[in-house]
Amino acid sequence: MGFATVFKDDVRNAARSYVVVGVIGVFAALVSLVFIAEIDVYDAPFRAIFDASFLLFMIFPLVIAPLTYLAIAGDRSRGTIKFVLGLPNSRLEYFFAKYVSRATIAVAAVAIATGSAFLIAALFYVESPDFVRFLKFLGLSALFAMAMAGTFVTVSAMTRTRSRAMIGVFGAYFVLGPFWLGFIPVIGLDTVVDAITSALGVELAESTRQLIGVLSPSTAYLESTELIYTGVFERYRAISSIRSETDYLADRTWFAVLVMAAWATVVPLLGFLRFRSVEVG
Amino acid sequence: MTTISTDGLTRRFGDVVAVDGLTMTVEREEVYGFLGPNGAGKSTTIDMLLGFKKPSAGSATVLGEDVTKRSRAVRSRIGLLPEGYELYRNLTGRELIASAIETKGAHDDPDEILDRVGLDPDDARRAVGDYSTGMTQRAALGVALAGEPDLLILDEPSSGLDPKGIKLLRRIVRQEAERGATVFFSSHHLDQVERVCDRVGILHDGRLVAENAVDDLREELDAGATMEVDVDAVPDDLGMDDVEGVGGVTVDGTTVQVTCRRPGAKMPALRRIDDRATVEDVVIEDASLESVFEEYTAEGIDGSAEGSADATDPQRQAAEGD
Structure with missing residues (x-):
């Protein structure tokens, strides 16, 4: 009973918020915009999926940050948690109901955006959209959404003020996204790894370096999207560039999916283990 | 039969001792007033009774259960109106109460509870975020009443209520006691405590400085x-x-x-x-309870004259209209 009621209340409370509706709408609009902008550029809709997946990698964590950073920290700072835990809800039920609730909203945002993109592709692209490719895009993006939502809700559970939760969530986004991928020159994971190996006087195997590189949910998501383009890598140069060329574990798409699944499950579990002993009030 | 029992219950925050060796008992079907100025340690005590905070020392049982080990069992039999809270602002009052009933596995009629706490049907179907403070407090009281709890813990329950709401609160407290529930009424509003409670414990700087029936406390002090x-x-x-x-x-x-x-x-x-x-x-x-209280704490409530005969004070107005 506890999980179901906490989940239901949280979803209803969030779904009636203009912020949630606005955020989902903006994300759907952005993805739709990518597809609309490329109507006259590419014949095949899967090429637009490729660009949309990069948008998702960069923007989506920022989109769901406002939906998640106050999931638990907000309840703690406002005292709402006393109401929920004053009822016979366990902390396990409360924590996971919050996570599943926010992840559901994030997945709903992805589903609406994908549905909108499919519709545009069906109506305006030269080639008909491949339903299976869109379905794969939806599935992988949903898993990425769950991984990021799980991470952000965990950060939220570890903080008791709004400001710390916000800093924590945006910090997590930066480290797991732009920093891990090396988006900003010098400030990247590679630089740190180089510094450490140099300090220790050791050399890192390329396979290990790539393995570390794919351990973030964001980089794992990009790696996993290779699954979408089975059989059509050669149609576009951009897509062929992401095709795996080695037998390294980091280049296996199943491993990338596994990494995202771990972030979606193990991180929230660790978050709960921390949350179960925090003091309320 | 004892509903709440604490033995040397202590809570420290660094060097600050918020609750200091609290030993008290609250009997079944009793309306117990937990009185003290802000910062006396009342809410911290309640947090420990609910398992929200861990005691630094001592022990507490509620409804026969150890609060540090069986907090959920405790919470399944209590109704809580906490202090300093916000409800989910996009849910309606009716939804909040229905959710509490569902969580407790009870079969109450949410509309009956809404009627009891004085929220009319139209208001009950509006989002809580649009409520006034008093309406929010009524909805929160409704949540506490769900499932006919054996113990009702009310932390500053008259906050934000107008005189009519305060009278209603007192009536509900009496009804709950008549039903067989124990009521733990924590407040710094002396009039409220004086009018509804069978027995009073006065907390000051985390210590229980007095505990007795209101009349007996007066007699103890020749007041x-x-x-x-x-x-x-x-x-x-x-x-x-x-x-x-x-x-x-x-x-x-x-x-x-x-x-x-x-x-x-x-x-x-x-x-x-x-x-x-x-x-x-x-x-x-x-002699008002305030004079008794001042004797024990050597200060007024919050260091001010709050609780005294101020004609504009809703607490006092409700008392006079009762």
Whole structure:
């Protein structure tokens, strides 16, 4: 009973918020915009999926940050948690109901955006959209959404003020996204790894370096999207560039999916283990 | 039978001792007033009773369960109205109460509870975020009442309520006690505690400095009552010297003021005056709990005169209208 009621209340409370509706709408609009902008550029809709997946990698964590950073920290700072835990809800039920609730909203945002993109592709692209490719895009993006939502809700559970939760969530986004991928020159994971190996006087195997590189949910998501383009890598140069060329574990798409699944499950579990002993009030 | 029992319950925050060796018992079907100024440690005590905070030392049982080990079992049998909270602002009052009923596995009718706490059907179907403070407090009280709890924990329950709401609160507290529930009524509003509670514990700087029935507390401090008797003419000898329980006599014009240390002293003193003069009017004022409280804490509530006879204070207005 506890999980179901906490989940239901949280979803209803969030779904009636203009912020949630606005955020989902903006994300759907952005993805739709990518597809609309490329109507006259590419014949095949899967090429637009490729660009949309990069948008998702960069923007989506920022989109769901406002939906998640106050999931638990907000309840703690406002005292709402006393109401929920004053009822016979366990902390396990409360924590996971919050996570599943926010992840559901994030997945709903992805589903609406994908549905909108499919519709545009069906109506305006030269080639008909491949339903299976869109379905794969939806599935992988949903898993990425769950991984990021799980991470952000965990950060939220570890903080008791709004400001710390916000800093924590945006910090997590930066480290797991732009920093891990090396988006900003010098400030990247590679630089740190180089510094450490140099300090220790050791050399890192390329396979290990790539393995570390794919351990973030964001980089794992990009790696996993290779699954979408089975059989059509050669149609576009951009897509062929992401095709795996080695037998390294980091280049296996199943491993990338596994990494995202771990972030979606193990991180929230660790978050709960921390949350179960925090003091309320 | 004991509903709440604490033994040396202590909570420290660094060097600050918020609750210091609290030992108390609250019996079943009792309305227990937990009185103290802000910062006395009342909410921290409640947090420990609910398992929200861990005691630094000592122990507590609620409804026979160890609060540190069986907090959920405790919470399944209580109704809580906490202090300083926000409800989910996009849910309606009715949804919140229905959710509490569902969580407790109870079969209450949410509309009956809404009616009991005085939220009309139209308001009950509006989002809580649009409620006034008083309406929010009524909805929160409704959540606490869900599932007919064995113990009702109310932390500053009259906050934000208007005089009508305060009267309603008192009525609900009495109804709950009559039903067989124990009520733990934490407040710094003396009038409320005085009017609804069977017994009072006074907390000051984390320590329980007094615990007794309100009348007994007054008696302990010789703070019983003052009787003002208007007579046609004040006789030379009022004959009060041998009336047991009379603490002092003063005369102002044709008014005789008699301080009675215990309730039983009033009638003998009045008869003695009536033997010697024609009594025209009598006014009896019990010493307020505030005077008792000040004796124990050596300060007013919050260091101010809150709780005193302020005509604009809703607490006082509700008391007068009761």
